[in-house]
Amino acid sequence: MSTLNSLSEAKRPWMGFLVFSFFIFHFSFFTFAQEGEKRAARLLDGVAAYVNESKITIAEVMNEVRRQPIDQVPEGEREQRLREMYQLAVVGMIDRRLILDAAKKQKVQLQPWAVNARVREILVNNFDNDEAKLNVVLADRKITKEEWRQTLEQDLLLSAMRYQNVEKRVNVTPGEVRAEYEANKDRYRTESAVSVSMIVLDPPEKETDETVATRAATIAAAIKEGKSFADLARKYSKDSKAAMGGSWGKVNPEDVFRKELTEALAKLKAGEVSPLIVLGSYGYILRKDDQQDVRLLTFEEAQSYVESRLKMAKAEQLYKEWLTRLRKDSYIRVFELPSPKK
DSSP states (O other): OOEEOOOTTSOOOOOOOOOOOHHHHIIIIITTTTSOHHHHHHHHHTEEEEETTEEEEHHHHHHHHHTSOOTTSOGGGHHHHHHHHHHHHHHHHHHHHHHHHHHHHTTOEEOHHHHHHHHHHHHHHHSTTOHHHHHHHHHHHTOOHHHHHHHHHHHHHHHHHHHHHTGGGOOOOHHHHHHHHHHOGGGSBOOOEEEEEEEEEOOOSSTTSOOHHHHHHHHHHHHHTTOOHHHHHHHHOOSTTGGGTTEEEEEOHHHHSOHHHHHHHHTOOTTOBOOOEEETTEEEEEEEEEEEOOOBOOHHHHHHHHHHHHHHHHHHHHHHHHHHHHHHTSOEEEOOOOOOOO
16 A cells, blocks of 8 residues: 655645535525426436546536636626536546545555645644634534545545646756747746836815825925935824835836826936826825836746746646546446526
């Protein structure tokens, strides 16, 4: 019997908790209950697919579908989107079952300490090392501790199997890296980024307080005298970046600032400070600390990215080939999800 004693090189994803949903239950059972004897019998059995000696139920698939975001999909498109998600979930669950069956056939096992270590890791990172908090979540999801632990063990086994059959076999030569770079230089470039500092002036609370314009004039005069923008930000700015001298670091302005601020930044050269910009009752003073324009990376700069990209592509291809072999040697029968009666 072979044993996998080390998972340090394998990825260790784990499936999240499965949650029942009345809507999904309604969608998968009640809506299709009027479909006719053959389909009705199939739904009563609740089988979505058979994989070797195992079965995948419609409820299991729907629970997996429920984990995916659907709120942003327009109401009229949800049924079609749910069906697409259902089909993808079935494929994913079949692949999972095939890999677990392959591990069983090869008599691959995990050492108990590996599962225990994963349990401890989750407790520390997600539940403040408090097992009582975990138990509350499991009870809310109607999942037993044993079922949860079994899922973790399966996830670790899946990762270990993928490492042994895919990642371990991935090899990229220096020649392949150079050829990829030369053929696709435009793919490897820096992103445009701007280093920005900002002073945010809040409106006066009392009539005797200095106005935004008055404080802005004082700041402008201080900058003209050579005072540090960062020191002035610490003194005057009223946002969360004040303690850091108003620094926002490198950002894509369009992603984080309002249009008016983005347009003002575009007019500045590196080192320049904007005049006061008033938006609503607040005032903003910007400094463009640095400008990083888009440029192509040299081979030396891009080498690690190119190698990583090639390894990912090869791993994906090897993974598909591996699953194709597993499917060829397995019994798989998938049942079509019936359409609702109009």
